[in-house]
Amino acid sequence: MSLDWTLIGPVLMIIGLLCLSAFFSGSETSLTATSRARMLQMERDKHPGAAVVNKLIGDGESLLGSILLGNNLVNIAASMIAGQLFEDLLGGNSVLWATLIMTFTVLIFAEVLPKTYALSNPDRFALTVARPILLAVKVFAPVVRAVQVVVRGTLRIFGANVEGPVLSAHDELRGAIALHHEEGGVVKDDRDMLGGVLDLRELTVDDIMVHRKSILMIDADKKPEEIVTEALHSPHTRLPLYREDTENIVGILHVRDIARALHEADGDASVIDIDALRREPWFVPETTEVLDQLNAFREKREHFALVVDEYGALMGLVTLEDILEEIVGAIEDEHDIAVEGIQPDNENGSWLVDGAVPIRDLNRALDWELPDEEAVTIAGLVIHEAQTIPERGQVFQFHGARFEVVERRRNQITRLRVSVSPDELDAL
Incomplete structure (x- = not known):
C-alpha cells in the first residue's frame, strides 16, 4: 500500500x-x-x-x-x-x-x-x-x-491621539501597588508607605506644614531666664524667635544650644546671651514641592524651615519629621503632646474628627479617597463643599461620606462626626 x-x-x-x-x-x-x-x-x-x-x-x-x-x-x-x-x-x-x-x-x-x-x-x-x-x-x-x-x-x-504612553511610570506603580493590595499581596501599611513615597512630588509644603496658628513661638524681648524656661518646657526642639510682631521672625532657638549654654553658665539662665544662640531662620516658598524640600533638608543638613507665601507672610513651618510622616505615618515620641485627631464614635460606626486633621491623614486612617485638591484639612473640605461656614448640627453628604458639624468656635469648625454616607452603605 x-x-x-x-x-x-x-x-x-x-x-x-x-x-x-x-x-x-x-x-x-x-x-x-x-x-x-x-x-x-x-x-x-x-x-x-x-x-x-x-x-x-x-x-x-x-x-x-x-x-x-x-x-x-x-x-x-x-x-x-x-x-x-x-x-x-x-x-x-x-x-x-x-x-x-x-x-x-x-x-x-x-x-x-x-x-x-x-x-x-x-x-x-x-x-x-x-x-x-x-x-x-x-x-x-x-x-x-x-x-x-x-x-x-x-x-x-479620526482625531485619535496615539503619541506617548497612556499612564506615567508613577501611575503604573500606583496601579500595581493597588492591585497587589486587593489581591492580599501587600498589606495596608505597606501600601500607604509606598503610596506616600510616590505622593512626595505631587505635594507642596503647604499641604503638610504646621499652620502658623499652631506654631509655638517665643518673644525674643523677654528676659533670658523666661526664654530658657519656655524653651525647656516646650515639646519641640526648635522654636522660632520673634520681636514685636509674630511675623517678624528674627531667629530659631535650638534647645540643645540652650542646654549647652546653661551648662557653661553653671545653671544661671540670666547670663545667657540669647542673640548669640539664635540661628538664622530659613524661609521657603509655600509652592515648594515636598520632594524638593526633602532634598534641600539633606543638602543643608537642616530639619526645620519656615513657610511663606508670595508676599513674604508667614504661613507655617515644615520639618523633616513632617515629610517622613507622609511616608510612614504619624511618628510620636515620649515628648509629643497627645493631640485628639481621629477617634471612633459609638454611634453607627462613625468617627469624631478634629477639624484641623489633614484630609490625607483621614484618608490613610479610614482608607477613604476624599479629594484634597481644594482644601488641606477636613474642616476646609466641608467649608469648600458647603460654600459657607456651617453652623453646629448641620449635616452634609458628599464624596460618599457624611459630615456632621459637632463643634464650632467663631468661624472655625473644630470637630466633626464623619461616617460613610447612607447611600454608599445601601450600595454595598
Missing part, C-alpha cells in the same frame, strides 16, 4: 503552519504578561535571554506588529492550503468544511492552548521565545513600519 504524497504534503504543511501560529500566539501572550520589573532584575543577575526580552518589551508597538503580522500570514496560508485540500477531496462542499474544521483547529491548538500555557508560565515562555521573536521583528521591520504609518495616519484622521 503506497502513501498518497499529494495529500500528506499539504497536511504536513498545515500542521507546520499551525505550530507557527501557536508559537506566535503564545509569544504574544507571554511577552505582554511577563513582568518587566522582574525581567530587569533577571537581566542584572545575568540571566540568559532576559536582556532580549527587555529589548522586545521596550518597543511594544514593533513587537506586537511583528507577532500579529507573522500570525496572520501563517493562519491565512494554512487556511488557503486547507481550502485547496478539501476542494480536491470533497468538491462542492469544500469551503464550508474547510472553514469549520480550520476554525476549530486554529481556535483550540493555535490560540487557546498556547495562550493558556503562556499565561500560566509567562516568564519561562518569554525567555524561550525571545530570540526567535527578535529575529522575526528584524525580518518584518520594514513591513511593520509601513503598517504603523498607515495606522497612525488613519487614527489621526
Whole structure:
C-alpha cells in the first residue's frame, strides 16, 4: 500500500503552519504578561535571554506588529492550503468544511492552548521565545513600519491621539501597588508607605506644614531666664524667635544650644546671651514641592524651615519629621503632646474628627479617597463643599461620606462626626 504524497504534503504543511501560529500566539501572550520589573532584575543577575526580552518589551508597538503580522500570514496560508485540500477531496462542499474544521483547529491548538500555557508560565515562555521573536521583528521591520504609518495616519484622521504612553511610570506603580493590595499581596501599611513615597512630588509644603496658628513661638524681648524656661518646657526642639510682631521672625532657638549654654553658665539662665544662640531662620516658598524640600533638608543638613507665601507672610513651618510622616505615618515620641485627631464614635460606626486633621491623614486612617485638591484639612473640605461656614448640627453628604458639624468656635469648625454616607452603605 503506497502513501498518497499529494495529500500528506499539504497536511504536513498545515500542521507546520499551525505550530507557527501557536508559537506566535503564545509569544504574544507571554511577552505582554511577563513582568518587566522582574525581567530587569533577571537581566542584572545575568540571566540568559532576559536582556532580549527587555529589548522586545521596550518597543511594544514593533513587537506586537511583528507577532500579529507573522500570525496572520501563517493562519491565512494554512487556511488557503486547507481550502485547496478539501476542494480536491470533497468538491462542492469544500469551503464550508474547510472553514469549520480550520476554525476549530486554529481556535483550540493555535490560540487557546498556547495562550493558556503562556499565561500560566509567562516568564519561562518569554525567555524561550525571545530570540526567535527578535529575529522575526528584524525580518518584518520594514513591513511593520509601513503598517504603523498607515495606522497612525488613519487614527489621526479620526482625531485619535496615539503619541506617548497612556499612564506615567508613577501611575503604573500606583496601579500595581493597588492591585497587589486587593489581591492580599501587600498589606495596608505597606501600601500607604509606598503610596506616600510616590505622593512626595505631587505635594507642596503647604499641604503638610504646621499652620502658623499652631506654631509655638517665643518673644525674643523677654528676659533670658523666661526664654530658657519656655524653651525647656516646650515639646519641640526648635522654636522660632520673634520681636514685636509674630511675623517678624528674627531667629530659631535650638534647645540643645540652650542646654549647652546653661551648662557653661553653671545653671544661671540670666547670663545667657540669647542673640548669640539664635540661628538664622530659613524661609521657603509655600509652592515648594515636598520632594524638593526633602532634598534641600539633606543638602543643608537642616530639619526645620519656615513657610511663606508670595508676599513674604508667614504661613507655617515644615520639618523633616513632617515629610517622613507622609511616608510612614504619624511618628510620636515620649515628648509629643497627645493631640485628639481621629477617634471612633459609638454611634453607627462613625468617627469624631478634629477639624484641623489633614484630609490625607483621614484618608490613610479610614482608607477613604476624599479629594484634597481644594482644601488641606477636613474642616476646609466641608467649608469648600458647603460654600459657607456651617453652623453646629448641620449635616452634609458628599464624596460618599457624611459630615456632621459637632463643634464650632467663631468661624472655625473644630470637630466633626464623619461616617460613610447612607447611600454608599445601601450600595454595598
